[in-house]
Amino acid sequence: MSVRKITEYPEKVLAKIGKPVEVFDDELETLCADMFETMYAAEGVGLAAQQIGLSLRLFVMDCEGVKLVAANPEIIAEEGEQTSQEGCLSIGKVPAVVVRAEKAVLRAQNSKGEWFEREAEGYAARCFQHETDHCDGKLFIDHLPKMRRDMVVKRFTKEKKWK
Numbered sequence: 001m002s003v004r005k006i007t008e009y010p011e012k013v014l015a016k017i018g019k020p021v022e023v024f025d026d027e028l029e030t031l032c033a034d035m036f037e038t039m040y041a042a043e044g045v046g047l048a049a050q051q052i053g054l055s056l057r058l059f060v061m062d063c064e065g066v067k068l069v070a071a072n073p074e075i076i077a078e079e080g081e082q083t084s085q086e087g088c089l090s091i092g093k094v095p096a097v098v099v100r101a102e103k104a105v106l107r108a109q110n111s112k113g114e115w116f117e118r119e120a121e122g123y124a125a126r127c128f129q130h131e132t133d134h135c136d137g138k139l140f141i142d143h144l145p146k147m148r149r150d151m152v153v154k155r156f157t158k159e160k161k162w163k
């Protein structure tokens, strides 16, 4: 297992729709193990393939007891609304308030290719939505009004310069 380098905004791969995962083999298991390792090292609760530079519909998460690998993820149902702060490892964890569905049902394949459905609420549901967005080439800042989006990007760019 190894910790991979995290892809940061505005690298192009983050804005591209990922390719479907078609092969469920040992290589994919290793990739998922690396993604978990990378996510834990960065103290994140979710990580999509885009965030290590791969244009693939794949993410891993470990958030409030919901630990899973999701290949070819889709949000098939949503309910309610939640408004709270969100951040992204690819944008230096600069936080911003994002409105999301309070409950979400995720449909995806595990690392063996078996389909499953999982329901979550609160923070874990937010994570489903954030990571599925990554697979569709979408970032959390794409949900923000332009002015707030610019503020997040500006702060991220500034903090990066000091590192």
Ligand SMILES: [Zn+2]
Pocket (backbone or CB within 6 Å): 087, 088, 089, 090, 130, 134
């Ligand atoms: Zn993210």
